Amino acid sequence: MNIVIVGLSAGGLSCLKTLLKYSKDINITAITNEDRIYSRCLLTYLLGRELGEKDINIADINDFRQINLITGKNVTEIKREKKTIVLEDGKEISYDKLILAVGADPLRPTYTKEENNVFTLRYLREAVKIEKRLKNSVVVVGGGYVGIKSAYGFYKRKVYTTMVVTSPYPLSVTADEETGRVVEKELIKMKIDLKLKSDVIDISKKEGLAKVTLRDETEIHCDAVIVGKGVKPNIKLAKNAGLDCENGILVNEYLQTSDKDIFAIGDCAESFDIIRKERYINAIWPVAEEQGYFCALNILGRDVSYPGSISMNSLKMENFHLITAGLLKGDGIKTHTLWHKNKNQFRKIALKDDLLVGVAFLNNPEDAGVYVNLIKKGDTRISNPEEFLTTTPVSYYKI
């Protein structure tokens, strides 16, 4: 069986490893458009100089001698009738099963035309460019996880950082207001100049520096601007091949696209969200790895259906550690919080009617996994939230 994997980040790598582990007699081709296999989540640590350039590698290319590995090449076309894919140099590779793990590209708002000073942070080549450009000051646009983590990296390097956040508090997409305010307080403590309810209107170049104009006509001069406004899935390849796409490539519970020999995993695949109960893309590392594992099992003929994902993330900094999972705000969602003010800790659960839909943990990560998995079950009903918050979570495994 000829298996072709396009993209070798979290999803592709996990799929490849599982295939190699369980099956010996398959012919695998893996194609990546970069020349090394590294972890994208570690780029902010690289910028903060907590890790060196070698530390972010998660696999060595030389380890995969038993497969046909093609690096530094893009895939330009999928020919579904001939069952081949075309590389950018015109070479055709035939497949029996094709796995698309092409990931997502960062969103580039209209003001990112200026190329010398404005960057997104998704690939290693971008991090290297930022490293070259960076001297004393930087502007981070966007208050999501990428924005906050890179701001933390710059804080560690003692680079003066300004954060521009559109919403009234950081982490507004995933967290509720109370959690967002905690993060805001910590960011201000780190001497990061936080500009809330503000937006970038224009970025121009001035004497080698970038001039950022905000909505209230404030002008900030800085060495580099980093834009972290979310990602959009790479669906061009699949769309041109005639596969069903909406926001991402639509997949069924076996992670198959509308063509049963083509699978899609990771940030580009629009799978099922357990809490939202609809199609949704949770573009995070653990989900991509999990999907890669399930996809490999399906290809090997085990037929295991993917149960769906929830959004979750962990934010660890010098003086706080925040874990959020699931939905923390929305229609009919009520939150209950247990604060330990003297320890600067809280536990928060979000309930929709009596169904557990979200959790947030500040500074006590130990039991977070139990709660996250209770959400993943999708049918955890809680009648007494106060009691639930105070008991040890292990007892909720009905033992």
Add this chain to the structure above:
Amino acid sequence: MKTVIINPERCVGCMQCRFQCALAHSKSKDYFSVFEEIPSKPRIHIVKTKDKEPFPNKCRHCNPAPCEQSCITKAIYRANNDEIVLINPDKCINCGMCAMACPFGVIRYHLYPHRKLSAHKCDQCILRLTEGEKPACVSACKVSALVYDDINKYMTNVEGRKIAELVYLGIREKREENINGYNLLKAYNKSLLEISRR
């Protein structure tokens, strides 16, 4: 596959396993290791269940392991024929993803002897295993709540379970749906209470 099997209904919560675990993983392997500069921390936790019974909670070395999948630096890896999940403290960057993914809540964050903060969990005493010894918590357990045995063999040994089931049926007339260790223990405690009141 040999692994540590837990019989929670036998646990008395004496915490001997915790002490021996910390000792086995300490730098000096000496009883006074608590006075080391950075004390060794136990990797097994005794938690209370709903009925306030002690429950030894430790890493199950799942396959596939959610912590291994969620590790963004690949500091978590499998060793010993993929049977044991280990953490490489030098690679760990403390991002907290593994604690978020672990369904059993067994991952903590502690300082390691070489002054590096890292994720911290059971390693099935891999060094003791290579020396032909049992894991420290198992040899410490006096009530056989922790057993080191082949899991498939242990689960197929149904004789003891059948006897326990019969005893349970004798105590309780009405048969409940799932007869597990704790239900048995509860019923046993209840009957003891009844006898003492006579």
